[in-house]
Amino acid sequence: MSLYQTQKLLYQLNKDVQMQASFLADHEAIMNNFKLTQEEHDALVNKDIGLLYILGVNGQILMHFAAMCGLAWPEYIQAMRDALAIHGNVRTGLYVTTDGKGAV
Amino acid sequence: MSLVFAGVCSHAPGITGRAHMADPDDKETLYSAFDDMREALEASKPDALIVIAAEHFANFFMNNMPAYCIGAADEYEGPIEDPKWLGIERRLIPGNPELSKRIIAKVMKDVDVAYAEEWKFDHGISVPLHFLTPEYELDIIPVNINCQGPPLSPLHRAWAFGQALRKACDEVPERIAIVATGGISHWPATPDSGKINEAWDKEFLQRWCAGDKDALLSYTDEETWQDAGQGGFEIRAFIAISGATIGSQAKVHYYRPIPIFAVGCTTGWVDL
Numbered sequence A: 001m002s003l004y005q006t007q008k009l010l011y012q013l014n015k016d017v018q019m020q021a022s023f024l025a026d027h028e029a030i031m032n033n034f035k036l037t038q039e040e041h042d043a044l045v046n047k048d049i050g051l052l053y054i055l056g057v058n059g060q061i062l063m064h065f066a067a068m069c070g071l072a073w074p075e076y077i078q079a080m081r082d083a084l085a086i087h088g089n090v091r092t093g094l095y096v097t098t099d100g101k102g103a104v
Numbered sequence B: 001m002s003l004v005f006a007g008v009c010s011h012a013p014g015i016t017g018r019a020h021m022a023d024p025d026d027k028e029t030l031y032s033a034f035d036d037m038r039e040a041l042e043a044s045k046p047d048a049l050i051v052i053a054a055e056h057f058a059n060f061f062m063n064n065m066p067a068y069c070i071g072a073a074d075e076y077e078g079p080i081e082d083p084k085w086l087g088i089e090r091r092l093i094p095g096n097p098e099l100s101k102r103i104i105a106k107v108m109k110d111v112d113v114a115y116a117e118e119w120k121f122d123h124g125i126s127v128p129l130h131f132l133t134p135e136y137e138l139d140i141i142p143v144n145i146n147c148q149g150p151p152l153s154p155l156h157r158a159w160a161f162g163q164a165l166r167k168a169c170d171e172v173p174e175r176i177a178i179v180a181t182g183g184i185s186h187w188p189a190t191p192d193s194g195k196i197n198e199a200w201d202k203e204f205l206q207r208w209c210a211g212d213k214d215a216l217l218s219y220t221d222e223e224t225w226q227d228a229g230q231g232g233f234e235i236r237a238f239i240a241i242s243g244a245t246i247g248s249q250a251k252v253h254y255y256r257p258i259p260i261f262a263v264g265c266t267t268g269w270v271d272l
């Protein structure tokens, strides 16, 4: 489990426009700098916002990556709800859902 | 000179970023409440504005997370968010490093704080400033209390921090305003986004208006997380204002749960 590394990558990406361009052009070059599990690596490559949520990425970090990936707000919320149905609840951290039924 | 204004307001990114998705009455009444707050702030003729905001991984991460940090830059950039997503243009905001450092040194007599000569604003500061200082002419001193994740500073330390900040304000010749920003109950950036515990919010705000120290400090983080969500940890910002204004009554001027903004939107200030 290297949630810390996944979040660190996203934290840096969120505030660095140049890194965002590099990530979109050649994501492996960015990801080599972080110790990620295969599942985390694939979730980032596939821009699988739902799975990143399940892995425990803090919402205040994930919502920016979701926006960067072009998800509108309702799509972002829906991606997390869909992931809960597929994977079950968040595996670790504070962002475990309490009911998943908030009103968008 | 002294503290000339102390208030609180919401900072949820949806307030500006998703304004087009809101019920017009929700949007208009909230925006006009922000206008009222701006007028009250301006009437106090501040020389500088301290914004106590829970930030959201714009500057600080778990590699080096301060419990409390005060900015001391001559200018700040913000918002870090995509300007279109947040609905606020990216720009430079003036700071006052000399005043910051005097205040930091005074606060340190009572509470250990980190300081930062570089700081980028996220929605926690950018949304309030968009409404409260729309000309961006007032010097800003940003303050962060870590409200993102444990280990979190205990509530009684947020109170003590507010007290220390008040002492510092009273010891400098400038007229200082403080605005603390944050949510009350909310589940931001989760599948529960839009859930708001109105009863919990109202109880909290009642304690905040009364400056009831024992009642304000009695919440445990576990209870707050259960009843008020991940965003509920931001009550630390409100509590710092109470610590800074002991003995004064505060008033909530606007409160309305607005699910599309993901929080019970609030403005309030203290009768100093």
Ligand SMILES: [Fe+2]
Binding pocket: B011, B054, B056, B124, B182, B183, B231, B234
């Ligand atoms: Fe917040």
